Structure formats: structure tokens, C-alpha cells
Amino acid sequence: xxxxxxxxxxxxxxxxxxxxxxxxxxxxxxxxxxxxxxxxxxxxxxxxxxxxxxxxxxxxxxxxxxxxxxxxxxxxxxxxxxxxxxxxxxxxxxxxxxxxxxxxxxxxxxxxxxxxxxxxxxxxxxxxxxxxxxxxxxxxxxxxxxxxxxxxxxxxxxxxxxxxxxxxxxxxxxxxxxxxxxxxxxxxxxxxxxxxxxxxxxxxxxxxxxxxxxxxxxxxxxxxxxxxxxxxxxxxxxxxxxxxxxxxxxxxxxxxxxxxxxxxxxxxxxxxxxxxxxxxxxxxxxxxxxxxxxxxxxxxxxxxxxxxxxxxxxxxxxxxxxxxxxxxxxxxxxxxxxxxxxxxxxxxxxxxxxxxxxxxxxxxxxxxxxxxxxxxxxxxxxxxxxxxxxxxxxxxxxxxxxxxxxxxxxxxxxxxxxxxxxxxxxxxxxxxxxxxxxxxxxxxxxxxxxxxxxxxxxxxxxxxxxxxxxxxxxxxxxxxxxxxxxxxxxxxxxxx
Numbered sequence: 379x380x381x382x383x384x385x386x387x388x389x390x391x392x393x394x395x396x397x398x399x400x401x402x403x404x405x406x407x408x409x410x411x412x413x414x415x416x417x418x419x420x421x422x423x424x425x426x427x428x429x430x431x432x433x434x435x436x437x438x439x440x441x442x443x444x445x446x447x448x449x450x451x452x453x454x455x456x457x458x459x460x461x462x463x464x465x466x467x468x469x470x471x472x473x474x475x476x477x478x479x480x481x482x483x484x485x486x487x488x489x490x491x492x493x494x495x496x497x498x499x500x501x502x503x504x505x506x507x508x509x510x511x512x513x514x515x516x517x518x519x520x521x522x523x524x525x526x527x528x529x530x531x532x533x534x535x536x537x538x539x540x541x542x543x544x545x546x547x548x549x550x551x552x553x554x555x556x557x558x559x560x561x562x563x564x565x566x567x568x569x570x571x572x573x574x575x576x577x578x579x580x581x582x583x584x585x586x587x588x589x590x591x592x593x594x595x596x597x598x599x600x601x602x603x604x605x606x607x608x609x610x611x612x613x614x615x616x617x618x619x620x621x622x623x624x625x626x627x628x629x630x631x632x633x634x635x636x637x638x639x640x641x642x643x644x645x646x647x648x649x650x651x652x653x654x655x656x657x658x659x660x661x662x663x664x665x666x667x668x669x670x671x672x673x674x675x676x677x678x679x680x681x682x683x684x685x686x687x688x689x690x691x692x693x694x695x696x697x698x699x700x701x702x703x704x705x706x707x708x709x710x711x712x713x714x715x716x717x718x719x720x721x722x723x724x725x726x727x728x729x730x731x732x733x734x735x736x737x738x739x740x741x742x743x744x745x746x747x748x749x750x751x752x753x754x755x756x757x758x759x760x761x762x763x764x765x766x767x768x769x770x771x772x773x774x775x776x777x778x779x780x781x782x783x784x785x786x787x788x789x790x791x792x793x794x795x796x797x798x799x800x801x802x803x804x805x806x807x808x809x810x811x812x813x814x815x816x817x818x819x820x821x822x823x824x825x826x827x828x829x830x831x832x833x834x835x836x837x838x839x840x841x842x843x844x845x846x847x848x849x850x851x852x853x854x855x856x857x858x859x860x861x862x863x864x865x866x867x868x869x870x871x872x873x874x
Contacts, residue, residue, distance in 0.1 A: 406758035409453060411435075411444035419446035427854040429742035432456070433771035442755060448597025450476075451763040453748075456771040458778050458802040463754050464746070464765055465802070465810035473811045474747040476764050478596040480589035483613040484620075484676070490669035491815065492677060496749065502660040507670060508815050510652060511645050517819050519643065520562050521719055524823065527558050528830050532716065535835060539868040544840045548863035551686050551827070552579070555679040558823065563674055564627055565644040585616045586676060590855040620675075624668045645674065676856075678816065681741060684857045685806075685824045686831075688739035689732060691864055692785045694837050697845045699787055703727055704871075707833040713873050717829040719822065728829050730790040732821075736797055736806040738785060740769040742858045744808050769805060770858070778803045797821065835868040 412435055414420040423445075424431045432454050436443050441457035455461050464472050473496040475481075481493035491507060494500040510516070531554050538545050556579055557567050568578040593609045595602030605611060631646050641647045649667045652658050693700045706727045711717050722728070744767040751761045759765075774782040780789065795801040798817065799809035807814040807821075814820070831837075839848060851861035 409442045409444040409757040429770040453765045455767040462802040469810040471752045472746040476747040483617045486665045486669040490673045535868045539870045552683045555683040559679045563645045684859045689735035730787040734787040737773040740806040742770040838867040
């Protein structure tokens with residue numbers, strides 16, 4: 379094993395020196411940035427939570443900052459104005475997603491939406507998903523299911539409230555979002571052994587962790603074939619598990635259609651009908667269906683659960699805000715019934731609370747790749763550079779927000795700033811050509827879940843902890859979740 383590492387290191391040094399020689403005399407004005415080391419670049423400046431380190435460095439070097447990670451030039455964007463330049467003004471140049479090893483194994487060679495290259499295929503697939511899977515009509519179709527699943531969670535929490543049980547709120551929220559996503563995708567939930575020897579959630583979590591882990595091959599591509607860390611081996615194993623699982627799901631839908639003569643109304647059924655009709659307008663087979671399903675499995679439940687979890691955490695820490703939200707819920711909904719989706723448009727303060735939580739706790743980084751050499755704001759941006767738009771830093775920009783570290787939903791009461799990608803101070807779903815197409819589904823689910831948890835329960839911290847004492851430490855990954863699970867005691871509020 380030692381000879382592999384020695385050979386790999388020698389190859390890195392050789393490539394680094396060769397690049398230095400080829401670039402002599404070709405220097406252009408790059409954005410400012412910290413001093414890096416040969417070969418490794420700026421890896422030494424990042425710790426457990428890279429998004430926090432990047433913000434700290436940007437405060438010193440500016441909102442458009444150059445860094446290098448291994449052999450990959452990287453541009454860090456940390457202000458609303460800079461993000462607008464990259465995601466709107468020059469959006470075409472930065473419409474690609476970078477290739478990395480996890481995407482090649484988990485997206486059927488980039489047939490999905492998240493990592494597909496910016497080509498006609500991506501346009502066609504996004505249009506199909508937006509019209510057939512994520513339209514207002516399709517979202518409304520699953521409204522009874524969302525209401526029923528949230529009702530089941532409220533019922534279980536009500537039982538815990540009767541005996542003053544401390545519950546793992548993070549786990550309850552995570553299970554809820556996973557169940558809702560599976561019902562929309564497959565029309566069923568999954569038991570512990572549906573993905574072999576491991577449970578569905580366990581395999582999803584393991585895959586997300588592997589996808590977010592540091593991988594040498596992503597930063598030194600010429601080492602990828604050596605698989606020095608065993609990443610490729612683990613990703614192959616996980617992709618095989620999911621491929622078998624999704625094949626069984628599709629086969630079940632085919633068999634069900636033969637028996638009932640009707641297509642299922644879930645996402646699999648919808649996509650199978652499109653495939654069989656030949657109306658997609660582009661090559662569309664089982665691999666495309668499986669790629670989009672994995673997008674939904676990996677991208678939906680985790681980010682929605684994290685948003686709900688952070689919002690409830692902030693509310694527990696800020697009882698004055700909670701009282702204002704409870705008052706609005708009592709006036710609009712009443713204490714004799716639970717929240718319905720039809721109430722959401724009238725819950726203005728709820729919308730402010732969710733926006734404020736998303737400002738402080740977004741997906742930390744939006745990733746793009748530069749498709750061609752270009753100039754932005756007077757700086758040269760090399761082709762193949764990675765662009766990291768730090769939503770976490772933008773939400774804390776003191777030039778864009780008053781008291782940016784403070785959770786203060788009232789700032790939105792007289793503000794037109796929303797989360798739909800037109801206001802670059804607040805873009806938790808991204809912006810521009812590759813903005814998240816599931817924005818409406820995600821926002822509806824987050825608002826409904828938060829509203830129900832606040833309307834039905836008062837939340838008390840365990841062990842005599844007082845509001846304001848709940849830790850807000852972060853765990854960095856594909857989404858930024860709580861470092862420690864949210865534990866709390868529910869007290870039922872309703873009179874029904």
C-alpha cells in the first residue's frame with residue numbers, strides 16, 4: 379500500500395511542476411485570496427465547517443476570492459452583488475456543475491438534474507420534471523398525503539406529551555420527510571430491510587456522507603483511478619444497492635399496471651407513462667428514471683428536514699418570536715383544529731419566520747463550474763474553475779442585513795425580499811439557470827410542518843434548560859444540519 383501512496387505523491391509533484399512551467403508568462407489578474415502551499419493549495423485553511431472558514435477568509439480578501447484546492451482553481455462568492463454577477467449577469471458561463479466521483483456513480487453517468495452537464499439533455503429533462511413531477515397540479519395531488527403524514531407525527535407527539543417524554547425531534551422530522559418523499563415517489567414507505575441488510579434511511583445517510591466526504595480524486599483527477607481512499611469501491615457498492623432497489627420498484631409498477639390496466643399516480647408511474655408513450659422528446663429510459671429518483675431521494679428529505687429543524691430550534695431559543703407566531707396561528711387557524719395547507723397563504727408571520735431561518739441556515743454552498751475563460755468584475759476566471767457561492771456568508775453579510783447574526787423575523791414584515799431567486803440577498807434555493815426546480819414543494823412542506831409543530835405544541839427543553847440555552851452548533855455536509863439532535867418535551871396546545 380505504501381508504494382501506491384509514494385507513486386501518487388510523486389505524480390502530484392510532477393504534474394504541479396509541469397503546470398507551473400506551462401503557466402509561466404500567462405498570468406492574468408485573478409481575484410485576491412490567501413497564500414496557498416504548493417500542490418495542496420489552500421486545504422490547510424479549512425476545518426470541520428468549511429463554510430465558516432470561507433466566510434472568515436472572505437471578510438479579509440473580498441467577496442470574490444481565489445483559492446486552489448489541489449489542482450482545482452476555485453472562486454468563492456460571498457456577497458449578494460457578486461452572486462448576482464455569477465448567477466445572473468454571467469449565468470451562461472457558470473451553468474455547469476463540476477464532475478466529481480460521487481456524481482458519476484450515483485447519477486447514472488450524470489443523467490440526473492443536479493449534476494447533468496449544461497447541454498440540451500439537461501434542458502429537456504428539467505422541463506419534463508418541472509411540468510410532469512413538480513408542477514402546482516402535481517404538488518396539490520399529494521396534499522392529502524402530506525396532511526396525513528404530519529397528522530401521524532402530531533399523534534405520536536401527543537402521546538409523548540401525555541407522559542412528558544423527551545423526544546428526539548430531529549429524528550421525528552427526518553422520518554417524516556423521508557416518508558413523505560417515498561410516498562410521492564413510490565406510493566409506499568419502506569421498512570428496515572428494503573435495501574438489503576440495512577434500513578432505507580441508514581443507506582441514504584451512508585450515501586450522503588460518502589458523497590460529502592473529502593475525495594482525493596476530485597482534487598487530483600489523475601489519481602482517481604488509483605482509488606487511494608477506497609471511495610470508488612464504496613460508491614460502487616452503494617450504487618449497486620440503490621440500482622437493485624429502484625429496479626424492483628419499477629418492476630412492481632410494470633406488474634401492477636398489467637394487473638390493474640392503470641398507471642400509478644406517483645412519480646415512478648408518471649415517468650414510466652412518459653417513457654412508454656415516447657413523448658419525452660429525447661432519449662428516456664429506465665436509467666433516466668432512476669437518476670431522477672435518486673435526485674429526489676438525496677436532495678429532498680435531508681434539506682427539508684434541516685430547514686424545519688433549524689426553524690424550530692430558533693423558535694425554541696426565541697420565545698417572544700414564538701408567541702407572535704402562536705398568536706397568528708390562533709387567529710387564522712384557531713385552537714380547535716390543526717393547520718391546513720389552505721391556511722399557509724394567510725400566515726404572513728410564519729413566512730417571515732421561515733425566511734429568517736433560511737437566511738441563517740441555508741444549504742451552505744452552491745457549486746458551479748466555469749465553462750469558458752471569462753472576465754467578471756475585472757477578474758480573470760479560468761475555464762474549469764469551480765465557483766462556490768457561499769449562501770451562508772451572504773445571509774450574514776453586514777452590508778445586506780442589519781444585525782446579521784440575530785434571528786429577527788420581523789425584518790421581513792415590510793420587506794419584499796423573498797426566497798424565489800430574484801433577491802440575491804436571500805437565495806436558499808439557488809438562483810439563475812440551475813435554481814432548484816422543487817422550490818414550491820420544499821417551501822410548502824417546510825411551512826406546513828413548522829406551522830403544525832408550533833400550533834399543536836409548546837416546546838420545553840429538557841433538564842431544566844432555559845430558552846436561549848439550546849446549542850446551535852453546525853455539522854457541515856451537503857446540507858448544514860444540527861451537530862446535536864434537537865431534544866425537547868412537547869406540551870399539547872389544542873383544545874380538540
